[in-house]
Amino acid sequence: MVSIPTYGDDRRSAIGLLGGSFNPAHAGHLQLARYALMHLRLDQVWLMVTPGNPLKPREGMASFADRLRSAEAIADGRCIVATDIEMRLGARYTVESLRRLKLRFPRARFVWLMGADSLANFSRWRRWRRIASLMPLVILPRPGSNADAIASRAASWMRHIRRPARRAPVLSRYKGDAWTFLPAPQNGISATALRDSGITAGTP
Numbered sequence: 001m002v003s004i005p006t007y008g009d010d011r012r013s014a015i016g017l018l019g020g021s022f023n024p025a026h027a028g029h030l031q032l033a034r035y036a037l038m039h040l041r042l043d044q045v046w047l048m049v050t051p052g053n054p055l056k057p058r059e060g061m062a063s064f065a066d067r068l069r070s071a072e073a074i075a076d077g078r079c080i081v082a083t084d085i086e087m088r089l090g091a092r093y094t095v096e097s098l099r100r101l102k103l104r105f106p107r108a109r110f111v112w113l114m115g116a117d118s119l120a121n122f123s124r125w126r127r128w129r130r131i132a133s134l135m136p137l138v139i140l141p142r143p144g145s146n147a148d149a150i151a152s153r154a155a156s157w158m159r160h161i162r163r164p165a166r167r168a169p170v171l172s173r174y175k176g177d178a179w180t181f182l183p184a185p186q187n188g189i190s191a192t193a194l195r196d197s198g199i200t201a202g203t204p
């Protein structure tokens, strides 16, 4: 089982964090991770499996072990790494996980990655303004969610720290208080649709 990636210890690595339920992991996650890796000039993307999204019901959620295995199955173990570090950090909310992660890897430069649907709901996350101050945020488009994301409460509140997408290659140099909406090819796939078709994080 993949545990704590050590890459962040070695040098001032630029690491994209894709937090997710991965119930199951799918091609949309992989596409996002690959695109971010290249366009943000990252050293790695960590598929950071959440012990449990505080806003999602537990019903229908596969076990942490199954979801981690599912994320490992799409990772390459080199540039894209699945990790159980959020479970190990022992925090329930992203804001606390990110704070602990920065203490654990003081030399790393983290960037928080998320799809447009997550930005649309971001203002419901615990201490979301604080999250935006902890590390740069990069939003990738997702069919059906982009207009809501741009019109969201969080996007409106953060408008003064929005950076143009052309700044994406240097965004990891910011300590926080910077975000961008990165135009990218879109993928309509979702874990919900996969579960509805019978594919779950426990499927071998």
Ligand SMILES: Nc1ncnc2c1ncn2[C@@H]1O[C@H](COP(=O)(O)OP(=O)(O)OP(=O)(O)O)[C@@H](O)[C@H]1O
Pocket: 018, 019, 020, 021, 022, 023, 024, 028, 029, 032, 113, 114, 115, 116, 117, 118, 140, 141, 142, 143, 187, 188, 189, 190, 191, 192, 193
């Ligand atoms: N097709 C996609 N395009 C862009 N971003 C995506 C896509 N799928 C997932 N993401 C992003 O990846 C992160 C983790 O997503 P998650 O594991 O919840 O998958 P999901 O497909 O959104 O799941 P569900 O349908 O169960 O809500 C979130 O930031 C989400 O916005």
Ligand SMILES: O=C(O)c1ccc[n+]([C@@H]2O[C@H](COP(=O)([O-])O)[C@@H](O)[C@H]2O)c1
Pocket: 018, 019, 020, 021, 022, 048, 050, 052, 053, 054, 055, 056, 092, 093, 094, 095, 118, 124, 125, 126
């Ligand atoms: O901390 C919060 O309040 C919070 C609320 C909703 C979602 N999150 C995080 O958002 C990430 C994406 O979650 P999900 O379920 O949409 O894949 C994952 O890392 C969750 O822990 C975090």
